[in-house]
Amino acid sequence: MCTRCERPLSALSAASAWNPRRAFLLAAAGAALSAPALAQVNVGNASVARNLVPADQIEAAGVQQYGQLLEQARSKGALAGGDNPQLLRLRAIAQRLIPFALPWNARAREWKWEVNLIGSKQINAFCMPGGKIAFFTGILEQLKLSDDEVAMVMGHEMAHALREHARARMAKSVGTGAALSIGAQLLGLGQVGDLAARAGTQLITLKFSRSDETDADLVGLELAARAGYDPKASVSLWKKMASASKNQGGLSFLSTHPSGPDRIAKLEANVPKVENLYRAAKRS
Numbered sequence: 350m351c352t353r354c355e356r357p358l359s360a361l362s363a364a365s366a367w368n369p370r371r372a373f374l375l376a377a378a379g380a381a382l383s384a385p386a387l388a389q390v391n392v393g394n395a396s397v398a399r400n401l402v403p404a405d406q407i408e409a410a411g412v413q414q415y416g417q418l419l420e421q422a423r424s425k426g427a428l429a430g431g432d433n434p435q436l437l438r439l440r441a442i443a444q445r446l447i448p449f450a451l452p453w454n455a456r457a458r459e460w461k462w463e464v465n466l467i468g469s470k471q472i473n474a475f476c477m478p479g480g481k482i483a484f485f486t487g488i489l490e491q492l493k494l495s496d497d498e499v500a501m502v503m504g505h506e507m508a509h510a511l512r513e514h515a516r517a518r519m520a521k522s523v524g525t526g527a528a529l530s531i532g533a534q535l536l537g538l539g540q541v542g543d544l545a546a547r548a549g550t551q552l553i554t555l556k557f558s559r560s561d562e563t564d565a566d567l568v569g570l571e572l573a574a575r576a577g578y579d580p581k582a583s584v585s586l587w588k589k590m591a592s593a594s595k596n597q598g599g600l601s602f603l604s605t606h607p608s609g610p611d612r613i614a615k616l617e618a619n620v621p622k623v624e625n626l627y628r629a630a631k632r633s
Contacts, residue, residue, distance in 0.1 A: 404456060404478075407516045411477035415463070418483070422467045429466035429486075436466040439484055442500050445576040446507060447480075453511040453568060472593060476506035478515055492589045497573070497582030504569030504576075512568060514561040566612065567619060574623035577630035583616045 422428040429436040443464045450457045460480035469485040472492065476482045482503065488494065494502070509515065557565070566583070574580045591609070 404513065404516060407519060408456075408460075408479035411479045411481055411510075411515075415477045415479075415481035415483070418467075419465060422465075422469075427468040429468065433466060435486065435489055436464070438496070439466060439482075439499065439503070440464045442496060442503060442576075442578075443482060445578075446500065446504055446572050449572050449575045450480075450507060450511055453508070453572075454513070457511060474502050474506055476503070476510045478510050478513070480507075480510060482506065492586075492593060494586070494589075495582060497579040498586040498589070500573040500576065500578035501569060501583045501586045504572040504578075505565045506569070507572060508565040508568035509557065509561070512561070512564055514557050514565065518557060518561075562612070563615060566616060570616065570619060571623055571626065574627040575630055577627065577633075580620045580623045580627055584613060584620065587613050587616065 419428055431437075443462065447462055457480065462480040462482070464482045464484075467483055467485050470487040470491070471485045472488045474482075474484040474488050484499075484502075488502065489499070492498070570580055570583050573583070591613070
C-alpha cells in the first residue's frame, strides 16, 4: 500500500504485458485515451515489436550514450559538480519522484538512477532507458522553471523510459531481420547542442509518436502529483515552452517534444484527476 496513493497499487487496472499495472489516471482517461491508444507506437503489435529489442540491451546502450555525453561535458568543463545548487535541486526532486516509478516498470527497481546537470544554453532534458537523467542549464534558466515545473519535465522524461517508448521506436526502425544488429543504430551519430557532436546520442534525440508523448505527459503528471508537486505546473510549463518556441530557434527539447494548444488542453483536462493525489501527498 502506497502511503500517498488513494488506493493500493495492487488494485490498479491490468495493462499490457510490458507494463503490468496502469495507475488510475490512464485507466480513467476514457475513450480518447483508451489502452490501445496509450500503447500505440505505430507498429503492428507494440509488445511484440519491443521484444525485438531486449530491454537490457537498450538500457546498456543508454548507459553508454549517457556516459559519452557526460564525459564530453566534463572535458569542456560543462558538467556541474556535486555541490552545484541547481544540481542539488534536481537530485532532490528526483528523490521524490523515483519511489513512484516502480508500478510503471518492474525493471526500474534495478536501475541505477542518476541525475546530472550540463552547462549549455540548450533548452533540453532527457531520461535514458535505465534511469539516466540529465538537464541542461538552459531549460532551467531561460524558462525560469519552478520546482513544480521541473518535476513535470522530469516526470515526463522518466515516463518515456518507464514506458519503454525508445525500445518500441527502435524496434520499429530496425525491423525483425535487424534486431541483432541494433547496436550499430543505437550508437549512430546524433546531436544535442554543441555537447554531443561527437557522441552517439540517438536515444537522446529520438522523436516519439504523438501517442507516446500523450502517454508520457499523463504518466509524468501522475508521478509528479504523487510526489507532491502541483499538477497545474504541467500547464504553465507547456505554455512557457510554447512561448519559447515562438521567440527562439533551435530548441532541442521542442524538436522532439512539440508543443501546441492540443497538448495543453489535454493536460488541463487531466489536472483535476490528480489533484487529490497532490493534496494527499502535501498532507503527508
